[in-house]
Amino acid sequence: MKGLPSVERAIAVFSRFPGIGKKSAGRMIYHILRYGEQDIEQLLQTLQALRDRVTSCKICHNLAEGDICWVCEDNRRDSSLLCVLEEPSDLMAFEKAGFFKGTYHVLGGRLNPLDDVGPEQLNFASLEQRLLKGGIKELVIATNPTVEGEATAHFVAQMASSSGCKVTRLAYGLPMGGELEYLDESTLYQALNGRREF
Ligand SMILES: [Zn+2]
Numbered sequence: 001m002k003g004l005p006s007v008e009r010a011i012a013v014f015s016r017f018p019g020i021g022k023k024s025a026g027r028m029i030y031h032i033l034r035y036g037e038q039d040i041e042q043l044l045q046t047l048q049a050l051r052d053r054v055t056s057c058k059i060c061h062n063l064a065e066g067d068i069c070w071v072c073e074d075n076r077r078d079s080s081l082l083c084v085l086e087e088p089s090d091l092m093a094f095e096k097a098g099f100f101k102g103t104y105h106v107l108g109g110r111l112n113p114l115d116d117v118g119p120e121q122l123n124f125a126s127l128e129q130r131l132l133k134g135g136i137k138e139l140v141i142a143t144n145p146t147v148e149g150e151a152t153a154h155f156v157a158q159m160a161s162s163s164g165c166k167v168t169r170l171a172y173g174l175p176m177g178g179e180l181e182y183l184d185e186s187t188l189y190q191a192l193n194g195r196r197e198f
Contacts, residue, residue, distance in 0.1 A: 007033075059130075061106040061123045063088045071095070071103060078102045080137040084127065084156050086110050086144055090180040094142075097185040100192060102140070105130065110148040111155060119155065127156070131163040138166045140195055144179050145170075157198050169198040 007029060014025035032043070056062070057069035064070075071077060071091075081102030085091050086109055094100045107122045130136065139160050143149035157167050171194030180188065 057106075059126075060104045061088075061108055061126070062091050062104060076101075080135060081140065082130070082136045082138070083140040083142050085142050085180070086149065086152070087181070090142065090144070093181045093183065093188060094192075097188050099189055102138075107143070107152065107156075110143055110146070110152040112148045122152075124155070124159065128159060131160055131165065134163075136163070136165045138168060139163075140192070141167065141169045141198060142180065142192075146179075153198065167198045168195040170195050 010029045010032075011022060011025045014020060014028050015022045017025070020028075032040070035043070053065050055064055055066070057064040057072055058067050059072045060069060062069040062071060078101050082105055083094065083100060083102055084105045084107060085094075086107055088106055091104050091106055094104070105123065105127050107124070107127070109117055109122055111117055111119065111122065131139075139156070141153045141156050143152045143156070153169055157169075160167050170191040183191070
């Protein structure tokens with residue numbers, strides 16, 4: 001792509017998407033280059049709306065449009081059952097499967113000292129506040145079954161130990177190193193249903 005720095009830059013930006021290599025990024029860019037004015041405008045507005053409107057829920061740190069996300073807003077959810085997850089995408093996997101009727105707390109990642117992710121970088125303080133407030137009977141730890149996810153689960157369990165609520169962990173039919181968001185619904189259902197005291 002010598003002589004086309006804009007195209008080269010666009011390919012570099014698009015190949016940062018998960019699962020998208022340079023080749024796929026190139027195909028996307030050539031597709032966009034064939035767009036008319038209206039399609040380009042729509043693409044720009046879509047990205048702008050993501051930037052301007054999507055925020056983090058003030059209660060659970062899920063993605064939200066406004067202060068509170070749709071789960072926290074829904075008073076039919078069981079607020080005594082709290083599921084702790086790493087990312088909003090994990091939450092979406094649960095919501096897509098549709099069987100979990102409790103509420104969530106999104107940590108925003110997992111503990112990873114090698115990448116300088118300590119407890120201060122994650123949403124632990126607000127989790128502690130929610131536990132202190134009381135009313136939570138069971139805390140389901142649904143961090144990913146990776147080494148860092150396990151370390152994070154232990155940290156959460158320790159934090160919850162003084163709150164008096166029951167602490168459970170998703171069952172390990174889950175493949176080690178697997179990520180929740182890629183699990184099919186029935187595996188996720190079994191993992192939740194078979195959860196054990198942690
Ligand atoms: Zn929320």
